[in-house]
Amino acid sequence: MTDKKLTWRQLVLIASLIFGMFFGAGNLIFPVQLGQMSGGNWLLATLGFLVTGTVVPFLAMLAVSVTRSQSVYDVARPVGHWFGLTFLVAIHLTIGPFFGTPRTAATAFSMGVAPFISPKYQGVGMLVFSALFFGLAYFLTVKQAGLTKWVGKYLNPLFLGLLFVVLLMALFMPMGNTAQSVSTAYQSNAGFQGVLDGYNTMDGIALLALAVSVVYAVKGLGFRDSQVPKVLAKAGLLSVVAEAVLYTMLVLLGVSSLGQFKAAANGGDAFAQIVAHYAGNFGTALTGVVVTLAVFTTAMGLFVSFAQDLHLAFPKVSYLWFLRVIAFGSFVTANAGLTNIVAxxxxxxxxxxxxxxxxxxxxxxxxxxxxxxxxxxxxxxxxxxxxxxxxxxxxxxxxxxxxxxxxxxxxxxxxxxxxxxxxxxxxxxxxxxxxxxxxxxxxxxxxxxxxxxx
Structure with a gap:
C-alpha cells in the first residue's frame, strides 16, 4: 500500500492543533513578565528561555513519535510496568484535575470575568463560569475526532488572531525602546536565568501527555502507523518554530512596556496593563477573550489526553467515564480554592x-x-x-x-x-x-x- 502524502494544509492543521493544546495562559503571559524583568538583557534571556520553553517540548514530541507510544506509559514502560503506570497516573493527575485544568478556568475567570462583577459575587460567578467552562470542554471532547476540528481549525486561529492585533499595535506604537532597566536576577547571567524560567513552564511534561492526542488526530487524517512519527515530527517542528517567534514578540512587548509602566507583580497584570493601554476600556474585555480562548484549548487537550491514556492503562474503564472524572474533578478543585493547592x-x-x-x-x-x-x-x-x-x-x-x-x-x-x-x-x-x-x-x-x- 502506498503511503499517503502529507499536504501543506494538513501539516498546518496538525501544527495548529499541537500549538493550541499546550500554548495556554501561562505561555501567553510568562514571556511578557520575562521581558519586563530582563529589560535591556532581553536577548540572552529569551535565547535561554527558548531552550527549555520550546526545544524540550519538541524533544518530548519526538520521543513519543520515535517510540510509537500510545501513551505516557509506553515512554516509561522500559523502566518497569509499575513505574510506567505510576508515572502515567501521576502526570495526568497533576496536569489534570489536581492542578492543570482547574488553573485554566481560574485564570480565564480572574482575567476575563472577575473584573466585571462585584467582589461579593465572585464565588457564585466562579461556580457558574467553571461549570460552563468545563461543561463545554466535556461536550466538545466526547468524540475524540472532534478535537482537530474545534482546536486546530477554529479556536486556535481565533486566539492567534486576537493576539496578533495586540502585537501589531505594539509594533507600530511602541511604549518604549529595548534599553530598559534590568532586574537583579538578569544582570550577571541573563541567559542561564532564562533557561531556568523556561524549565519552570513544565511544557516538557505536558507534551509527553498531550502528544498522544495528536497521534490520534494524525491517524484520523488517514495516515498509516508507520507514517505517524515523521508527520508528527514535521508538524511539531513547525509548531515549535511558531511558538518561538511568538515568545520573542511577547518578550519584546514586555520590554517596551517598561517605557510606560513599572514591572508588574506578574505577567497577567502586565499583559492586562498593556492591552488596556492600547485598547482603552475595551482592553480588559479583549484580554479576557484572548486568555479564555488560550486556556480553553489547553483544557480540551488535557481532557482528551487524560481520558485516552488512562483508558489505555485501565481498559475496563471507558474513555467517557475518565472524561467525566476530569471534568467533574476539575470543576470541584477550581471551586475549592485553587490557591490552597498551588503550594x-x-x-x-x-x-x-x-x-x-x-x-x-x-x-x-x-x-x-x-x-x-x-x-x-x-x-x-x-x-x-x-x-x-x-x-x-x-x-x-x-x-x-x-x-x-x-x-x-x-x-x-x-x-x-x-x-x-x-x-x-x-x-x-x-x-x-x-x-x-x-x-x-x-x-x-x-x-x-x-x-x-x-
Whole structure:
C-alpha cells in the first residue's frame, strides 16, 4: 500500500492543533513578565528561555513519535510496568484535575470575568463560569475526532488572531525602546536565568501527555502507523518554530512596556496593563477573550489526553467515564480554592520533571544502547533521590528545621542542586555506569563464544 502524502494544509492543521493544546495562559503571559524583568538583557534571556520553553517540548514530541507510544506509559514502560503506570497516573493527575485544568478556568475567570462583577459575587460567578467552562470542554471532547476540528481549525486561529492585533499595535506604537532597566536576577547571567524560567513552564511534561492526542488526530487524517512519527515530527517542528517567534514578540512587548509602566507583580497584570493601554476600556474585555480562548484549548487537550491514556492503562474503564472524572474533578478543585493547592503542585512538578526529561532523552537515544532496560532503570534510579530532594526544597515542609538541614546538605554536596538541577550529574553517572556494565558484558560474551569455538 502506498503511503499517503502529507499536504501543506494538513501539516498546518496538525501544527495548529499541537500549538493550541499546550500554548495556554501561562505561555501567553510568562514571556511578557520575562521581558519586563530582563529589560535591556532581553536577548540572552529569551535565547535561554527558548531552550527549555520550546526545544524540550519538541524533544518530548519526538520521543513519543520515535517510540510509537500510545501513551505516557509506553515512554516509561522500559523502566518497569509499575513505574510506567505510576508515572502515567501521576502526570495526568497533576496536569489534570489536581492542578492543570482547574488553573485554566481560574485564570480565564480572574482575567476575563472577575473584573466585571462585584467582589461579593465572585464565588457564585466562579461556580457558574467553571461549570460552563468545563461543561463545554466535556461536550466538545466526547468524540475524540472532534478535537482537530474545534482546536486546530477554529479556536486556535481565533486566539492567534486576537493576539496578533495586540502585537501589531505594539509594533507600530511602541511604549518604549529595548534599553530598559534590568532586574537583579538578569544582570550577571541573563541567559542561564532564562533557561531556568523556561524549565519552570513544565511544557516538557505536558507534551509527553498531550502528544498522544495528536497521534490520534494524525491517524484520523488517514495516515498509516508507520507514517505517524515523521508527520508528527514535521508538524511539531513547525509548531515549535511558531511558538518561538511568538515568545520573542511577547518578550519584546514586555520590554517596551517598561517605557510606560513599572514591572508588574506578574505577567497577567502586565499583559492586562498593556492591552488596556492600547485598547482603552475595551482592553480588559479583549484580554479576557484572548486568555479564555488560550486556556480553553489547553483544557480540551488535557481532557482528551487524560481520558485516552488512562483508558489505555485501565481498559475496563471507558474513555467517557475518565472524561467525566476530569471534568467533574476539575470543576470541584477550581471551586475549592485553587490557591490552597498551588503550594503542593510545585513540589509534585519538581519531582516529576527530572523523570520526564531523562525519559525523553533515553527514548531518543535508545537505539544506541539497544533499548536496554538496565540503562533505563539505572538512570531513573539515580535520578530518584535528587528529584525527591528538589521536591522537598520546594514544599511547605521546608518550614521544618530537619528539612532545611537535609536540603542544605544536598545543595552543598550535589552540583547544580541549588538551582533545581541536582538530578543532572546523578543521571549522567547512572548512564555511564550502566553503559560500562553493558560494554563489559558484551565483551565477556564474545570471549566466552570464542573460547567455546576453540
Amino acid at each position: 503542593w503542585s510545585v513540589p509534585v512538578l519538581m519531582l516529576l520533571y527530572p523523570f520526564a526529561l531523562v525519559l525523553i532523552l533515553l527514548s531518543l537515544t535508545a537505539k544506541y544502547f539497544n533499548h536496554s532496560p538496565l540503562v533505563y532503570r539505572s538512570v531513573v534510579g539515580f535520578v530518584a533521590l535528587p528529584a525527591m530532594l528538589d521536591a522537598l526544597a520546594s514544599s511547605p515542609f521546608m518550614s521544618s528545621q530537619l528539612a532545611q538541614q537535609v536540603v542544605n546538605g544536598y545543595h552543598q554536596f550535589v552540583p547544580f542542586s541549588a538551582l533545581g538541577f541536582g538530578w543532572v550529574v546523578p543521571a549522567v553517572v547512572g548512564a555511564v555506569g550502566s553503559l560500562a556494565v553493558l560494554a563489559t558484558s558484551t565483551v565477556f560474551k564474545k570471549q566466552s563464544v570464542t573460547a567455546g569455538v576453540e
